[in-house]
Amino acid sequence: MIPGPFTYHRPSSVAEALAVLAAHGDEARPLAGGHSLIPMMKLRMATPEHLVDLGAIKELAGIRADGAEIVIGATTTQAELIKSELLAAKAPIIRETAMQIADPQIRSKGTLGGNVANGDPGNDMPAVMQCLDARYVLQSKGGERIVAARDFYQGAYFTALQEGEILVAVRIPTPAAGHGSAYEKLKRKIGDYATAAAAVILTVSGGKVASAAITLTNVGSTPLFAEEAGKLVIGTNCDAATAKKAAEAAMAITDPATDGRGTAAYRRAMAGVMTARALAKAFARAKTGA
Amino acid sequence: MTDTIEQVAVAVTVNGKRVKRFVDPRTLLIHFLREEMNLTGSHIGCETSHCGACTVEMDGLSVKSCTVFAVQANDTEVNTVEGMANADGTLHALQEGFRQMHGLQCGFCTPGMLMRAKVLLAENPDPSEDEIRFGIAGNLCRCTGYQNIVKAIQYAADKLNGRAQKEAAE
Numbered sequence: 001m002i003p004g005p006f007t008y009h010r011p012s013s014v015a016e017a018l019a020v021l022a023a024h025g026d027e028a029r030p031l032a033g034g035h036s037l038i039p040m041m042k043l044r045m046a047t048p049e050h051l052v053d054l055g056a057i058k059e060l061a062g063i064r065a066d067g068a069e070i071v072i073g074a075t076t077t078q079a080e081l082i083k084s085e086l087l088a089a090k091a092p093i094i095r096e097t098a099m100q101i102a103d104p105q106i107r108s109k110g111t112l113g114g115n116v117a118n119g120d121p122g123n124d125m126p127a128v129m130q131c132l133d134a135r136y137v138l139q140s141k142g143g144e145r146i147v148a149a150r151d152f153y154q155g156a157y158f159t160a161l162q163e164g165e166i167l168v169a170v171r172i173p174t175p176a177a178g179h180g181s182a183y184e185k186l187k188r189k190i191g192d193y194a195t196a197a198a199a200v201i202l203t204v205s206g207g208k209v210a211s212a213a214i215t216l217t218n219v220g221s222t223p224l225f226a227e228e229a230g231k232l233v234i235g236t237n238c239d240a241a242t243a244k245k246a247a248e249a250a251m252a253i254t255d256p257a258t259d260g261r262g263t264a265a266y267r268r269a270m271a272g273v274m275t276a277r278a279l280a281k282a283f284a285r286a287k288t289g290a
Numbered sequence: 291m292t293d294t295i296e297q298v299a300v301a302v303t304v305n306g307k308r309v310k311r312f313v314d315p316r317t318l319l320i321h322f323l324r325e326e327m328n329l330t331g332s333h334i335g336c337e338t339s340h341c342g343a344c345t346v347e348m349d350g351l352s353v354k355s356c357t358v359f360a361v362q363a364n365d366t367e368v369n370t371v372e373g374m375a376n377a378d379g380t381l382h383a384l385q386e387g388f389r390q391m392h393g394l395q396c397g398f399c400t401p402g403m404l405m406r407a408k409v410l411l412a413e414n415p416d417p418s419e420d421e422i423r424f425g426i427a428g429n430l431c432r433c434t435g436y437q438n439i440v441k442a443i444q445y446a447a448d449k450l451n452g453r454a455q456k457e458a459a460e
Contacts, residue, residue, distance in 0.1 A: 001337045005295045008315035008361050031362075038357050039339055041316075051315070055362060079351065103428025105342060105406065108351040109358065190427040191340065 003041035010053045014060065014168060017052050018141050022164050024050045030166050031055070032075050032114040035106050060113070060168055063087060070172045074113025079104070081112060090174050093181035093201060097128045100183065103191045116149070117167040119157040119222075122193035126153060127215040127223035128183060131199035134172045140165040153222035176211075179203045180286025184278040185217070186270050188261060194218040195261040196270035198226075198250065200278040202233070204286040209233045214246065214279070219254035219271040226250040229275060238283040246279060247272035300364045304329070305373025313360050319353075320344045322360035323370060331371035331401040335430075342429035345402035346370050352409045354428070371401035374408065383446040384408060390455070393442030395433035403429050407443045416447055 009028075011017040021028050029048035031037060032055070040046035054060055060075040063084050070090060072081070081087060081098040088095050101107060101115070101124055115125040116136065129136075129149040136147050138161060147160045149170075154160065161167065175181070185197035197217035203210045212233045214226040229249035236242040256267035297312040304327055311326050323329045323346065335343030337356050344355040347369040374382045381389070384407050388394050393403070403426065410417065410425040417425060422443050423436065431439065445455050 002318065002321070003316045005314070005316055007295055008298050008359075010361070010364075034359070034362070035339060035357055038318075038359070042337065053362065102339075103342070104410075104425060105345055105352045105354045105428045106339060106357075108348075108353050190424075 001042035003038065004044060004047045006041075006047075006049055006051045008051055008053065010056050012056050012058075014057055014139055014166070017054060017057060017166060018139065018164065020050065020052050021166065022141050026163055028052055032111040033077060033109040034114075035102070035110040036114060036118050036120060054113075054166070065090075065174070066171075068174055070174055072112055072170045072172070074117070074167050074169055075111050076113070078102075078107035078110050078112070078115075082107065091132065091172060091181075093128055093131070093183055093199060094125075096181075097124050097183040097185075097199070100124060100185045100187075106191070112170060113167050116152075116170065117159065117161055119153060119155075119159040119161075121156050121221050121223070122218050124183070124185065124194065124197060124217055127197065127217040128199045129170060129172070130223050130225050131181075131201050131213045131215040132172045132175065133213065134170050136167050137169040137171060138162075138165045139168045144168075146171070149223075150225050156221040175201060176203050178286065178289060180282040180284070182278040182281035182285065184274040184281065186274055193261075196254075196256070196267050196274050198271065198274035198278040200275070200282040202279075202282050202286055204283065207287075208235050208237055209283065214250060214275060216250060216254060216271050216275070219256040219267055221255070224250075224253055226253055226275070228253075233279060238279050243276040243279050247276045250275040298361050300360050302360075302363050302365075303367040305369055311360075315359065315361050317360045319346070319348075319355035319358040319360050319363050319368070322363070323355060323368070326360075329370050329372050332405075333398055333401060335399070335402075340428075340430065341399070341402075342406060342426075343399050343402045345405045345429060347405055347409055350409065350412070352406050352428075369405070369408075371404055374404060382408075383449040384411070384443065387442035387445035387449070387455075388439070391438050391441040391445050393439040395431060395438070399429060399431045403431070403439060407446065410443070411447055411450060415451060417443070419444070 028050035031053045061073045078098040134149045181201040186195045202212035212230040214230045216224040229246040251272040258264045301310045333343040335341035339357040
């Protein structure tokens, strides 16, 4: 399978990339790791006439602490997320999630920016970014704007990203020291998308949950912020009854499709199971400082 | 339409040798290696980024060369199975291990397995069985299974770490 023909552009700055994108409108597509786009091009489901390779743009790379935030450049690969000591120490859920994406070869190329900007409901990082309350930095010729991950997703492959805009970085408020987190993903086999997955980040004070965020992957046309489920666990010690209530609240906001991974009812039920498991793991980690 | 697309210059160091070609931008790295370089060790298996038969090493990382454009490999160092043997012609410890432990099976997936295992051992010289299985999860084999492949990688790890190798499989 060979993609259709296209003109290749390899800009060395964001400004240059934006100029190329602006010049060609919807005939141009940015290329990051390419592990979503290239397969689509091979199937001729995507036929961009201009491909704007972001791989040579240094300002899009790297992970750094910036005051109270962690800033991750859009072209940072999953493999780089896994290797980052900063993330392992400050936001281990990112590493834990990256290790559950595809396989080592794909993690070598696949980027955080591509994973979150593509709008594929099967991708894992969007829910994790919603859980972390991350903000996406979008740049166009007109300037920069910031959209919260919780507001970014509008439908399958449909996001707040506008024509002529590229996602340049993800800004994450550094989670509180001592927080607990978990990403629980049910999949049929290594490399698969989630049948259902749940991300949890919480803090514990005096043995009780002080704050909590819960989000879900691949059980709707967008990642889902399970706000009600998160509220239900605050002030509790995540006992079985609370976890069940939270799981039910999470299940209530899902709208999964029946597909090869299971029926809608099964996938909704698994969203609940993943929520309860992630809650238990995150709570235990917060208590033990693991 | 096709003939209006400009050919792009690509310079890649393949198995230590600098090569320069003009390619159609849509040329995938696997086709560049097989058809431009006549390096047919890297195989085209599934073409959907699943099977890993096309795995090569690019700047020290394992990549699936069916999902990388040759133009993206510009100015990188690519290593394929053809460059794996030692300079004196003897087999690399992994090649030896695959032969000794019968990890070769039908052989179709072997070049990708070898190239993935090489980077795996570079990143983690002493992997546990679980780490090996996790590390080769992107390489699919349709023969008898992975047991001998795991043993072959353990054999190579032992040899590279200066330990005695286990006896060959029966």
